Amino acid sequence: MTHHTIHQSADERFNPVAGVLAYLLPGLGHWYLGEAKRGLLIGAGVLWLFFGAVLIGGIDSVDRVEDKWWFVGQAGVGPIAFAADLVHQTQFKVVDSRGQLQTPPPGPDAKASKSIGHANEIGSLFGAIAGMLNIMCVIDALWRPRIDRRVRIRSASASDGAPA
């Protein structure tokens, strides 16, 4: 009886809408599940790290083309990462002498400058960690019960004598 109750609860918990919302905007999935404070903290933490990445490494630390593997991690932040990359690719890159699209080196005419050295490494790292943490949050939102439903599950488990 106890196993049956827990199994049903796990099935009942799966919530793809919360997962999609959590990916669209960090913290929104938990907000949707009735946990506004948790959602706000997740959003604040992930965005702190992502905007910290752009603050430290410049817009060049988010680059789908030149730093593909870093961007795989950063993409976990969701549409915000793709928007930052789109702005970078379309607004700040110039064609260099070899005909390739590059972020220009520092100079009076450069709208944004190439990120190198520690600033680039740390910026890329902040962004990738933000993305991976948000993926954890998406997974958590997918299987976290809604707050009202969790109370019901706990009550049912308590009446069965099973741990919640």
Place this chain on the structure above:
Amino acid sequence: MILRLLAYTPFLDPMPMPGGMWWLTLAPLALGIAVVYKAIKLDDMRRYNKQVAMMTTQIIVVMVALAIGIQLVVGWLTPLLGG
């Protein structure tokens, strides 16, 4: 350095860091990780602030300890073994 700071445009240019000070970014990184991780992990949010402070401190202390350990190996043990 002053000229680099004056020329810096936040969010567009990479932040000018005085030589050797880049490791200070470990603190905001550790804080961000702790804020998100504990928001998922904790059931009882009343302990949240304390847990975040503790995890941030743990990350920083362990990273500093690792840095000291690696410095000892590279700067002291390796030359000693090399004669």
